[in-house]
Amino acid sequence: MGELVDKIKGNINEAVGKAKQQSDDPVKREEGADQELKGKGEQLKGKVKGLLGDDI
Structure with a gap:
């Protein structure tokens, strides 16, 4: 689940940064x-x- 959250946060920050x-x-x-x-x-x-799995 952490994988998905990090990817979503990344997409949001990237989009806001571009704007x-x-x-x-x-x-x-x-x-x-x-x-x-x-x-x-x-x-x-x-x-x-x-x-690697979410356990890292």
Whole structure:
């Protein structure tokens, strides 16, 4: 179950990050890039959990 939760969180953070990057504010764009990267990390974490099991 943790695998699915991590993947969902990752997808949400990635989508919100991409939306923030469309802003005219350079601070928001940087924040969006960071959030998108965080989302990709969460998705990777979910994939690893899926491969190794949720007990890690």
